[in-house]
Amino acid sequence: MRIAVIGTGYVGLVSGACFSEFGVSVVCVDKDEDKIARLRRGEMPIYEPRLEALVAANAAAGRLSFTTDLAVAVKGADAVFIAVGTPSRRGDGHADLSYVFAAAEEIGRALAENQANDPGGYTVVVTKSTVPVGTGRQVAEILRRTRPNGGVPEGGADVASNPEFLREGSAIEDFMRPDRVVIGADSDRAREVMRQVYRPLYLSETPMLFTDIETAELVKYAANAFLATKITFINEIADLCERVGADIQDVARGIGLDGRIGRKFLHAGPGFGGSCFPKDCQALVRTAHEAAADLAIVETVVQVNEARKARMADKIIAACGGTVAGKTIAVLGLTFKPNTDDMRDSPSLAILPRLATAGAAIRAFDPAGIDEARNLMPELVYCDDAYDAAAGADALVLLTEWNEFRALDLARIGRLLATPLIIDLRNIYQPAEMAAAGLSYVSIGRPPRLSPA
Numbered sequence: 001m002r003i004a005v006i007g008t009g010y011v012g013l014v015s016g017a018c019f020s021e022f023g024v025s026v027v028c029v030d031k032d033e034d035k036i037a038r039l040r041r042g043e044m045p046i047y048e049p050r051l052e053a054l055v056a057a058n059a060a061a062g063r064l065s066f067t068t069d070l071a072v073a074v075k076g077a078d079a080v081f082i083a084v085g086t087p088s089r090r091g092d093g094h095a096d097l098s099y100v101f102a103a104a105e106e107i108g109r110a111l112a113e114n115q116a117n118d119p120g121g122y123t124v125v126v127t128k129s130t131v132p133v134g135t136g137r138q139v140a141e142i143l144r145r146t147r148p149n150g151g152v153p154e155g156g157a158d159v160a161s162n163p164e165f166l167r168e169g170s171a172i173e174d175f176m177r178p179d180r181v182v183i184g185a186d187s188d189r190a191r192e193v194m195r196q197v198y199r200p201l202y203l204s205e206t207p208m209l210f211t212d213i214e215t216a217e218l219v220k221y222a223a224n225a226f227l228a229t230k231i232t233f234i235n236e237i238a239d240l241c242e243r244v245g246a247d248i249q250d251v252a253r254g255i256g257l258d259g260r261i262g263r264k265f266l267h268a269g270p271g272f273g274g275s276c277f278p279k280d281c282q283a284l285v286r287t288a289h290e291a292a293a294d295l296a297i298v299e300t301v302v303q304v305n306e307a308r309k310a311r312m313a314d315k316i317i318a319a320c321g322g323t324v325a326g327k328t329i330a331v332l333g334l335t336f337k338p339n340t341d342d343m344r345d346s347p348s349l350a351i352l353p354r355l356a357t358a359g360a361a362i363r364a365f366d367p368a369g370i371d372e373a374r375n376l377m378p379e380l381v382y383c384d385d386a387y388d389a390a391a392g393a394d395a396l397v398l399l400t401e402w403n404e405f406r407a408l409d410l411a412r413i414g415r416l417l418a419t420p421l422i423i424d425l426r427n428i429y430q431p432a433e434m435a436a437a438g439l440s441y442v443s444i445g446r447p448p449r450l451s452p453a
């Protein structure tokens with residue numbers, strides 16, 4: 001099998017590396033010349049655990065290569081995966097499909113050329129990007145339209161949908177051992193190519209859902225909207241816990257042990273962010289509006305989550321005695337979750353500028369996100385580690401649950417802080433251990449303990 005992957009971002013690069021690990025010959029394409037040059041040198045353009053070694057091994061084995069020339073990559077490919085970005089469209093929040101359509105046009109031209117040289121050739125064009133229902137059909141139309149004077153003969157190409165469910169931070173494990181693979185396709189031939197591409201997973205009996213293209217497209221949005229709803233639900237229950245003196249950790253455990261509910265995605269926090277949930281929920285709401293369907297739950301989830309991120313700044317200000325003007329706040333964690341450098345739609349981007357506007361000086365540290373954060377929030381002071389950030393601060397805010405923040409030397413933090421106050425928006429510490437260390441502690445959905453015991 002030979003495949004091309006268009007787009008070498010979080011999804012394209014991981015997919016390309018993992019498919020090559022499956023034994024498929026993969027050419028990864030990006031129009032970003034700098035990215036391709038770095039990849040050819042073995043440098044990763046993103047932070048993702050285990051990725052560098054996987055890319056190096058498969059590149060050395062000759063199964064994985066990188067190019068900016070899409071036509072070369074598509075030549076003779078059994079499948080071409082579109083893995084370009086689908087950000088929120090400015091203005092209305094729908095998915096911006098311009099990158100997908102631009103890639104489809106280029107693929108169409110390359111396929112027409114292939115077909116002229118090899119009339120019996122066959123290629124499946126697969127959308128792996130998260131795309132709204134109906135996009136696969138539009139890609140098929142672009143492929144048809146792009147044939148110069150007839151171009152790709154009937155049967156020379158099919159489209160398929162293969163949404164990706166990997167999580168940044170554990171992307172390789174997720175890709176290699178997915179809970180399921182979803183494939184939307186109309187023809188037996190396309191389904192067979194997809195089975196071959198995923199052969200190791202097929203053989204290891206990973207559940208494979210074969211369905212139509214529209215259904216596959218919707219599965220991805222429904223999955224993300226459901227997970228975002230689960231997070232938002234537990235966040236609201238956490239707020240209620242604070243009002244009534246209950247403990248959200250125990251409530252989450254108490255409901256999560258019910259197999260019908262499940263324990264995952266029941267961690268109360270500052271609100272969901274990242275490159276997928278916010279934009280995908282918004283795009284799903286747009287799809288529903290266009291289809292005149294009511295999607296009140298998802299619409300509410302988007303609103304509640306946005307409001308929550310703003311309220312987290314108020315929570316920090318309240319914990320600091322009602323004002324942060326002239327105060328210094330140490331912040332640990334800037335990315336939307338641990339083990340990634342991705343800053344897209346991170347809660348920190350909603351919370352920290354509000355604190356700065358309220359007069360706080362912010363000393364921040366993140367293990368992987370600082371380079372990107374510096375571009376987005378130049379007003380912050382960036383520190384070398386957690387202790388550097390804490391030095392002289394009036395409060396320390398835990399914003400992302402990186403492992404290295406789970407085992408801080410609390411006595412040292414207490415000595416470094418000007419005021420011994422920790423605001424833990426991820427509930428990674430126990431109130432009792434904070435009290436034992438002499439630190440005031442504010443967390444999410446647990447009875448406040450503002451002064452040490």
Ligand SMILES: NC(=O)c1ccc[n+]([C@@H]2O[C@H](COP(=O)([O-])OP(=O)(O)OC[C@H]3O[C@@H](n4cnc5c(N)ncnc54)[C@H](O)[C@@H]3O)[C@@H](O)[C@H]2O)c1
Binds near residue numbers: 007009031032130275
């Ligand atoms: N990031 C995730 O965790 C994740 C998980 C599942 C699904 N997705 C979906 O996968 C898609 C890609 O997401 P991402 O985070 O990898 O995006 P990304 O922004 O990290 O990467 C996109 C890449 O595509 C390249 N590109 C754009 N147009 C191109 C073209 N015409 N030819 C070649 N390269 C082109 C860009 O230069 C960029 O490197 C999105 O639809 C996203 O919603 C993302």
